[in-house]
Amino acid sequence: MTGMFPLTLNQVVVRRRGRLVIGPVDLTIGQGGPLIVMGPNGSGKTTLLRVMHGVERINAGSINWAREHPERHAFVFQSPIIMRRSVFENLAYPLRLLRRPKDEISDAVNHWITRIGLENRGTTSASRLSGGERQKLALARALIRKPDVLFLDEPCANLDGRATREIEALLQETAVTGTRVIMSTHDMGQARRLAQEIVFMLGGKVHETGDAQSAFANPKTAEFAAFQRGDIVT
């Protein structure tokens, strides 16, 4: 939309407590449909997404957006951060920060409350929501500023099939409106349903990347093939 892409990661390294967490990573991400980051536990998916979002300090290398627009990013964290406020106020918060007019805020919030199926629960405290409802709330709160890039870190990790499908439907609608969805997941099925491009992480490095269809059909590396079959990959 605003031409934030391509995003280039150049020899990016993240170290924590003397341990290499990810890197060196070289990656170029252009405009396009949903990009799915896959990989076993601890392979560095979360760290990679946080680095791209700009909330994780890097120890070497560089990250370049075609145009820098931090306020056009949104991030849904692996465990949703729910503010100690009502459902309504959770959704309103990102817009309040931008000092948007009151009726604009309440219109947008009411739209999203309906969209995530929390009608009539605007005034309940968000901490009372179920895990699935919280996740949807966090997603709606991320989308309420109509971001150009939406990062999601395993948004469906603890959800049942139905909640997962609801979120996937929302993501697909979002992608259609031109928001670039960049999401990590463990769930192969979900990756197949959503991905247009994939990034496969292994041991902190980008092991395979490319067009989703061809990667699923003809994996370039033995490890990604094994990962797809559900084998243990190291």
Place this chain on the structure above:
Amino acid sequence: MRRFLLVFFVKKLNLYLSGSKGKCGTFMFELIEGLKAAFRLVITFDPELWEISLRSLRVTLTALLIASLIAMPLGTYLAVQRFRYRRFVIAIINALMGLPPVVVGLIVYILLSRSGPFGVFNLLFTPTAMIIAQVVIITPLIASIAHQAMRELWAEYHDLLISLNTTKAQRIRTLIWDGRRNLLTAALAGFGRAIGEVGAIMIVGGNIDNVTRVLTTAIALETGKGDFALALGLGFVLIGIAVVVNLAIHALSRTEREGRW
């Protein structure tokens, strides 16, 4: 904190009771008569008792307001901002919290006395001096409790607030607003400590009738004189205030736990 206040009063009472043990038989009689008279004073809104209570509230609420305005932003800032001497400042606050009130009274006395650095303001033995002493006593307490609560909230919100690209001022405002129940709890703890404090305000206020006599200093004086009626009446008021404060803290922490906001 909650328990501390109640224990405090019970100990006080015991202390006064054991103080005049010699004449045991008449003592019980005196005590019962004192209790009756005390009830009468409270129920009839005895002017002296009323005046002393109001003065106590005025002094302590003023001190609380000033202390909160200093301590709450300070506690929040310490939670959010990393800077070079942060740990040092936190250590100082914790050390000040442990300062005995009597010593605070002594220091404030020296500073305000005629020959002291602030002697020209003539503040010694005025309600202002008592307010200053109470501010010094409760600011570290409130700051410390506020800091603790704000640190937890910041850990919870950190990623979200960074992700939303908030300014430092927006972060502090968000934390203060969303942590307002915790801050109120901190304020109540400060209030409880200030209203029940006697040593410092006795020293800097001088317990002057109609000017600086407050609940605690009046109780000390009347007990010394053997006038149990007024002392106990004032004690009831003080206990009443403490109970209300503690119930409020309790209610707040419950709504917090149950996630009602």
